[in-house]
Amino acid sequence: MADLSDAIKALGTSRARDRIGAQARPEVMGRIRGRRRRAGMAYGGVTAVAAVALTVTGLAMAPAPTPAPTASPTPVPSLSSALEYATIDLTSELAQSDALQLPSSYGCGKPVPAPDVDGAPVDGAFTVTYDGAALASQGLTGGVEGTLDISSSFDGPTRVWTTAPSAMLVRDGVVVGRAFGGTPREDTVVDIGWGPTLQYVWPGYAYGCGEDESWIPLEAGQYDLVLVARIDSTMQLAAIETLEQHSIVLLPPEMQDYYQPGSWECERMATSDMYLPISCGVARIPGASLDLAAGTATIPFEPSGFEADFSATFVSEPVTVTVAAPEVVEEEAVEPDPYPAVVEGTVPVCGQPYSYFETSEVAVTDGNTMTPGEGKISLGLWLDRMEWDTATIDVAASGELWLLTSAEIPQEDGSSVWTTELAGVASITVPGDRSVDLVRFDGPASIDLEVGPTQWCEGYTSAHVTEAYYAIHHTLTDEHGSRDIRVPLWTSWW
Numbered sequence: 222m223a224d225l226s227d228a229i230k231a232l233g234t235s236r237a238r239d240r241i242g243a244q245a246r247p248e249v250m251g252r253i254r255g256r257r258r259r260a261g262m263a264y265g266g267v268t269a270v271a272a273v274a275l276t277v278t279g280l281a282m283a284p285a286p287t288p289a290p291t292a293s294p295t296p297v298p299s300l301s302s303a304l305e306y307a308t309i310d311l312t313s314e315l316a317q318s319d320a321l322q323l324p325s326s327y328g329c330g331k332p333v334p335a336p337d338v339d340g341a342p343v344d345g346a347f348t349v350t351y352d353g354a355a356l357a358s359q360g361l362t363g364g365v366e367g368t369l370d371i372s373s374s375f376d377g378p379t380r381v382w383t384t385a386p387s388a389m390l391v392r393d394g395v396v397v398g399r400a401f402g403g404t405p406r407e408d409t410v411v412d413i414g415w416g417p418t419l420q421y422v423w424p425g426y427a428y429g430c431g432e433d434e435s436w437i438p439l440e441a442g443q444y445d446l447v448l449v450a451r452i453d454s455t456m457q458l459a460a461i462e463t464l465e466q467h468s469i470v471l472l473p474p475e476m477q478d479y480y481q482p483g484s485w486e487c488e489r490m491a492t493s494d495m496y497l498p499i500s501c502g503v504a505r506i507p508g509a510s511l512d513l514a515a516g517t518a519t520i521p522f523e524p525s526g527f528e529a530d531f532s533a534t535f536v537s538e539p540v541t542v543t544v545a546a547p548e549v550v551e552e553e554a555v556e557p558d559p560y561p562a563v564v565e566g567t568v569p570v571c572g573q574p575y576s577y578f579e580t581s582e583v584a585v586t587d588g589n590t591m592t593p594g595e596g597k598i599s600l601g602l603w604l605d606r607m608e609w610d611t612a613t614i615d616v617a618a619s620g621e622l623w624l625l626t627s628a629e630i631p632q633e634d635g636s637s638v639w640t641t642e643l644a645g646v647a648s649i650t651v652p653g654d655r656s657v658d659l660v661r662f663d664g665p666a667s668i669d670l671e672v673g674p675t676q677w678c679e680g681y682t683s684a685h686v687t688e689a690y691y692a693i694h695h696t697l698t699d700e701h702g703s704r705d706i707r708v709p710l711w712t713s714w715w
Contacts, residue, residue: 304508304521307456309471311516315457316471328389328396329430333447336536342379342529343452345371347386347537365423365542367448369535373415379528382406382458384451386421391445391539398427398439398544406453408462421448427544441546445539452533459527460520463509468495469502474516479608485664559632560640565707568692569623571678574630574640578623578690580711582606583614583697586665593622593689595647595674600691601665602657604699605711612659612699614668620693622647622672623709626685641688644681648673649693688712 309316328334338344349367369386384406390398400423423446427439464471472480477500480487487501499518503511508521558576563569565579586601602614624645629637650671657666670691675683690709697704 303524305456305524305527306508306519306521307460308517308519309457309460311471311474311477311518315461316473316518327399328449329399331396332394333389333391333396333539334449334534334536336534338533338535341452341531341533342374343371343381343531343533344373345369345450345533345535347448347535349448349537349540351540351542365446365540367421367423367537369419369421369448369450369537371415371417371419371452373411375411375413375415375528377528378410378412379454380408380410380459381452381454382408383417383419384453386419386448386450386535388421388423388427389447389449390427390439390542390544391447396430398429398444400424400427406451406458419450423542425542425545426547438547439544441544443541443543446542447539448537450535452535454527454529454531456522456527456530459522463506463520463522464499467502467505468497469499469505470496471518472498472500474513476607477511477513479610479661481662484662486661489664559638569625569643571643574628574642576638576640578625578641579708580690581695581697581706581708582711583695583706584711585691593672595672597652597669597671599667599669600710601667602659602710603665604659604661604697609699610661612697614657614659614666615696615698616651616655616657616668617694618655619648619650620691622649622675623690623692624675624683624686625688625690626681627687643678644685645675645677645683647675649691651693 347367347369349365351365365388367386388400389396390400427444429437429439461471477498480498480500482501482504484501487497490497490501497505499509500511500513503509503518506521510519512518560574560576561567562576563578569575569578582605584603584605586603604612623643624647625641626644627639627641629639631637650673651668652671653669655668657668659666689712691712692709694705694707695710697706
């Protein structure tokens, strides 16, 4: 389940939190695996990728913590008896994004952040130079170089999180663009006399603000450019490190409601290599508490190495710069899938490769779902979506079991396309109750099926089967009403 762990960990740069407990749909995977060439916009022929030169001198900085591909739920680190506690607002930006990364939307649509080092044991000053021709020999149009010299007055070893300089583009006093993605907060322990020099070079291009515009080139023209850097040492960041150590992730209050301690989903995730929502895993951390009504989490942390509580923001003086118009790169249009898809109203046939199979949001979660063989089987049904509490599923009296195989087919242009093909088909009937009531807290509800003998396509046997889809018409009734679904049940690893 490494893919899910990685997805949950990337909360700051995507809405992956919306898909906890879910995997990519087959039709999505089909498109990912297919050949895609999209028209794009680029600066100097580089399509939508910011190239930022960043050097750090005079400072040994530890790399930002990176989770292992899988996070084992046991054993978990123990905490000492001498603890301090931090309360985190689950609606705050700190909780809404990866806390160890400054989000790409930082400052967007707001006035330029004000410099603020009051009360902090750190100080610093930016030196910014602008020479429009300085980088012309490198094919760049920027010419802005910034240096931030830091001084400090720490009394001893202290843990800090440093966010390197990044560029904000400003118009009429409001941040409208930036030349960075999510900037990592570098976690390190510093000591007396700490005084790094942070350097930044702006290559001349920028992107829009907000998640939806994060890789859309900023409109050409003149802007004020400011450089911003941060140094933080807060109890909230120290507490979030505790969550990291216990493989726990924060979610906003409205999402915590769906993951209740003792629920099937919580129990399932706790025994898997996954990060847990805090509402599932708060019991892992002695002394931690969650108040959904107040929208807060109180988390203990080790005070050792945490000698200060401050946030310092460094902002350069603005310089007027010119953002060049992006070069429109006309590439080949999106090529159609070379193979058809199986969608509503389509029945697969032997010998035909398919690009993907459209499937239902109702998923098969357990039971003998792969080449079950002839006879009676029991399937667990579940809903593959984020927000729901209860639902009823009514299935037809009969349908088909499609046994599928996958193959990578070379193309004339040297590329290859992953396809799915029918390997065999069997009849299925529902001998008993055809209505299933789902309660999310309790987990999947079972339905019994009778599977007939398999009719194999020429050249295929059970050894070739990689997926099994239950093509049976069904009606889903939930808070949105009732709707008939005439595509197969989705087979989930849940």
